[in-house]
Amino acid sequence: xKRYHLxxxxxxxxxxxxxxxxxxxxxxxDYTRPINGPAELTGDITLNISGGSDAxxxxxxxxxxxxxxxxxxxxLTIRADGTAAMVASRESIRLSGPVDISTTGTGxxxxxxxxxxxxxTLGGPVAVGTAGDFSHAVFVYDTGDSDVGLDIRxxxxxxxxxxxxxGIYMFGGGEARLGETHILTRGAGSDGIYALGGTLTLNGPxxxxxxxxxxxxxxxxxxxxYTGTVITTRLQPGTPNPQRLDIEGPIRVYGSGNRLELDLAxxxxxxxxxxxxxxxxxxxxxxYGHDAQWTTGLxxxxxxxELNLDFTGGGVWNLPVTDATRAASPSSIPxxxxxxxxxxxxxxxxxxxxxxxTSLAANQSGTYLLIQSENALPADLENMHLxxxxxxxxxxxxxxxxxxxxxxxxxxxxxxxTAQALPDVEPGINDLLPxxxxxxxxxxxxxxxxxxxxxxxxxxSLDEITSALEGAPALARVMPASSLSHNLETRIRQTSPxxxxxxxxxxxxxxxxxxxxxxxxWMSPLYLHEQESLPRSGxxxxxxxxxxxxxxxxxxxxxxxxxxxxxxxxxxxxxxxSDGALPPTTGRIDYAGGLLYGLWxxxxxxxxxxxxxxxxxxxxxxxxxxxxxxARVTVDGLTLETVAARRFAWGDWLVTPNxxxxxxxxxxxxxxxxxxxxxxxxxxxxxxEPVRQGLWRTPVGLTLGRRxxxxxxxxVEPELYVRYIPVxxxxxxxxxxxxxxxxxxxxxxxxxxxxxxxxETGVGLDARHGPLRLTLSYNWQHxxxxxxxxxxxxxxxxx
Numbered sequence: 001x002k003r004y005h006l007x008x009x010x011x012x013x014x015x016x017x018x019x020x021x022x023x024x025x026x027x028x029x030d031y032t033r034p035i036n037g038p039a040e041l042t043g044d045i046t047l048n049i050s051g052g053s054d055a056x057x058x059x060x061x062x063x064x065x066x067x068x069x070x071x072x073x074x075x076l077t078i079r080a081d082g083t084a085a086m087v088a089s090r091e092s093i094r095l096s097g098p099v100d101i102s103t104t105g106t107g108x109x110x111x112x113x114x115x116x117x118x119x120x121t122l123g124g125p126v127a128v129g130t131a132g133d134f135s136h137a138v139f140v141y142d143t144g145d146s147d148v149g150l151d152i153r154x155x156x157x158x159x160x161x162x163x164x165x166x167g168i169y170m171f172g173g174g175e176a177r178l179g180e181t182h183i184l185t186r187g188a189g190s191d192g193i194y195a196l197g198g199t200l201t202l203n204g205p206x207x208x209x210x211x212x213x214x215x216x217x218x219x220x221x222x223x224x225x226y227t228g229t230v231i232t233t234r235l236q237p238g239t240p241n242p243q244r245l246d247i248e249g250p251i252r253v254y255g256s257g258n259r260l261e262l263d264l265a266x267x268x269x270x271x272x273x274x275x276x277x278x279x280x281x282x283x284x285x286x287x288y289g290h291d292a293q294w295t296t297g298l299x300x301x302x303x304x305x306e307l308n309l310d311f312t313g314g315g316v317w318n319l320p321v322t323d324a325t326r327a328a329s330p331s332s333i334p335x336x337x338x339x340x341x342x343x344x345x346x347x348x349x350x351x352x353x354x355x356x357x358t359s360l361a362a363n364q365s366g367t368y369l370l371i372q373s374e375n376a377l378p379a380d381l382e383n384m385h386l387x388x389x390x391x392x393x394x395x396x397x398x399x400x401x402x403x404x405x406x407x408x409x410x411x412x413x414x415x416x417x418t419a420q421a422l423p424d425v426e427p428g429i430n431d432l433l434p435x436x437x438x439x440x441x442x443x444x445x446x447x448x449x450x451x452x453x454x455x456x457x458x459x460x461s462l463d464e465i466t467s468a469l470e471g472a473p474a475l476a477r478v479m480p481a482s483s484l485s486h487n488l489e490t491r492i493r494q495t496s497p498x499x500x501x502x503x504x505x506x507x508x509x510x511x512x513x514x515x516x517x518x519x520x521x522w523m524s525p526l527y528l529h530e531q532e533s534l535p536r537s538g539x540x541x542x543x544x545x546x547x548x549x550x551x552x553x554x555x556x557x558x559x560x561x562x563x564x565x566x567x568x569x570x571x572x573x574x575x576x577x578s579d580g581a582l583p584p585t586t587g588r589i590d591y592a593g594g595l596l597y598g599l600w601x602x603x604x605x606x607x608x609x610x611x612x613x614x615x616x617x618x619x620x621x622x623x624x625x626x627x628x629x630x631a632r633v634t635v636d637g638l639t640l641e642t643v644a645a646r647r648f649a650w651g652d653w654l655v656t657p658n659x660x661x662x663x664x665x666x667x668x669x670x671x672x673x674x675x676x677x678x679x680x681x682x683x684x685x686x687x688x689e690p691v692r693q694g695l696w697r698t699p700v701g702l703t704l705g706r707r708x709x710x711x712x713x714x715x716v717e718p719e720l721y722v723r724y725i726p727v728x729x730x731x732x733x734x735x736x737x738x739x740x741x742x743x744x745x746x747x748x749x750x751x752x753x754x755x756x757x758x759x760e761t762g763v764g765l766d767a768r769h770g771p772l773r774l775t776l777s778y779n780w781q782h783x784x785x786x787x788x789x790x791x792x793x794x795x796x797x798x799x
Contacts (some may be wrong), residue, residue: 228257334371548573697727
């Protein structure tokens with residue numbers, strides 16, 4: 001059992017100097033004498049207190065019965081040498097505004113709430129740094145079971161340096177509540193949070209790091225009379241309150257009635273190098289997100305305690321696999337052991353991921369011990385989704401066997417050939433994440449580079465990862481950005497005057513040709529909804545969808561039978577892809593472009609020529625269970641198009657056949673895939689080389705329309721049209737990818753393919769009233785893997 005140390009200040013606590021009876025207003029300024037309650041603080045206050053033989057208990061002190069310290073400060077800075085910074089003894093401190101505290105010296109605590117009725121409430125943000133043995137950043141000492149002795153609502157940054165200098169220290173009865181919290185301790189035996197009584201609630205995102213291997217990130221050890229010690233995320237018992245927790249270091253819960261109850265929100269990672277539950281201590285871990293993770297260290301043990309895991313809301317359980325856990329070893333040990341007095345339950349069957357570091361040779365298999373119990377193992381364990389956790393291995397299932405007379409959960413692991421080229425390690429990739437797309441199939445798949453580097457969970461450097469992977473990172477294809485740009489660019493051209501010829505023939509620009517010159521201006525709003533099925537070898541296709549909206553503004557001049565003009569287009573939207581197993585990749589798409597056109601019309605003949613440029617900016621993001629990924633992809637599209645059409649009268653109907661020839665060249669610019677590692681570092685992971693794609697299209701169409709004049713100078717023409725669009729050229733754009741840290745490691749990945757045949761049908765309405773013109777149209781494009789709906793309108797005027 002660790003000893004606790006209250007510091008030499010406890011003796012001084014019993015000899016408190018008298019203070020003034022009336023409240024004192026303390027305004028902005030630098031102070032070298034302690035501030036005692038009752039006091040009201042305002043402004044920008046700096047306290048510099050030096051210790052010595054006559055050092056006060058604290059730089060800022062509220063004590064009973066003298067009175068509380070309250071106020072709203074612009075900033076409160078406390079520098080204390082040889083004494084505590086802020087102490088409430090059986091009295092309250094209530095402050096709003098930023099607080100910055102630093103102390104030096106043995107037992108010089110940062111924030112200290114002492115005795116029944118004591119409370120400290122800080123609105124934050126709060127930064128506390130201590131340097132000295134037994135100097136705790138935050139200390140809550142026996143404040144009473146019915147009172148919130150500490151309530152820090154804003155972000156708390158607590159750092160300590162010294163022997164047994166805890167980030168948060170709870171002793172005796174009382175309750176503490178923290179909002180967003182970040183704790184770093186440096187020193188022998190300096191736990192992140194050490195609780196010997198009371199209840200501590202983590203009501204916000206929490207990060208804990210301890211640098212001493214012998215220190216605990218979370219340590220509960222309340223004994224009589226301080227049983228019932230609790231560290232929890234829950235504000236009310238039985239009511240989940242998921243928080244994003246990033247905690248690295250051992251965890252220990254010891255003692256009857258003591259409990260650790262954590263609700264892990266998406267993005268959480270509990271990396272406990274050792275977990276112990278003993279003497280009736282209870283650990284409850286509840287997962288609320290597909291990427292909420294717990295990594296268990298070798299030697300974790302449930303003695304006379306209890307471990308309960310709830311994966312019904314998602315989650316990933318990472319277990320180490322090493323030569324020490326191999327079943328063939330005479331001294332093999334499981335990652336987690338439950339002794340006869342221990343209890344172990346599992347609810348839900350989400351992912352169990354292995355973290356293998358073994359001496360297996362290529363094509364060699366081995367059986368490894370994961371969990372062993374002196375009691376029966378939970379039934380859900382065998383049904384969990386097993387992931388190999390590395391591209392160099394394949395995991396072949398979970399089984400329960402009897403080892404040394406005890407039920408033991410085992411996994412069979414096979415080392416893959418390390419000399420294989422990247423596209424050939426598909427089995428290992430598929431084991432890593434649920435239904436991760438192949439890198440060697442015929443296109444489609446996950447829209448992002450679905451990086452699968454489980455080694456990041458061990459905190460390895462990028463150099464170590466490079467060595468461990470031996471040149472075989474897991475990759476999948478990018479979102480079909482060039483495909484989307486192609487489809488969007490095609491639709492924008494449909495709203496231009498030349499685009500009108502493809503389905504509508506002569507006299508469908510804004511003015512009827514005349515001998516005199518005139519000017520046209522117009523605006524065309526548009527909306528595109530697209531759904532695409534991206535095929536994958538041997539698997540159900542991934543699903544892609546996008547919703548885009550924008551506007552085209554244009555102007556032109558007419559010279560008899562000739563028209564010349566141009567336009568600008570802007571817009572944006574969202575896209576996403578998911579295969580139902582992985583979290584979807586989401587993307588924000590923005591675009592801008594321009595076009596130039598020329599038209600010639602004579603009697604029933606029309607000929608158009610158009611040049612179009614479009615640039616799309618794709619911001620892609622994927623929050624996958626291994627590492628969050630993001631990238632920014634820019635795609636440029638250039639198209640030259642010519643259209644010829646002729647209109648025929650067929651009774652009261654107008655029939656317009658048309659034919660076109662188009663060439664498009666798309667350039668997907670080079671880009672970097674970045675990822676946020678578990679240690680907080682943001683790194684370049686993969687460099688994607690530029691991709692060029694050239695396409696020819698020869699659309700053939702037919703339009704059927706009929707004019708009528710409803711009166712009052714209106715001319716209205718509804719229409720129905722159909723087009724067949726064959727595509728020639730490079731319909732699949734493969735992607736060359738290099739490791740950012742090792743450019744020699746590279747692979748060519750199959751991209752999403754455009755269908756070579758597309759059918760388009762649509763309806764439209766054209767209405768003119770003098771110089772004004774209004775058009776509305778809807779069309780539907782269908783191919784083997786794609787459906788798209790497009791709605792547009794045009795409002796124009798001739799001058």
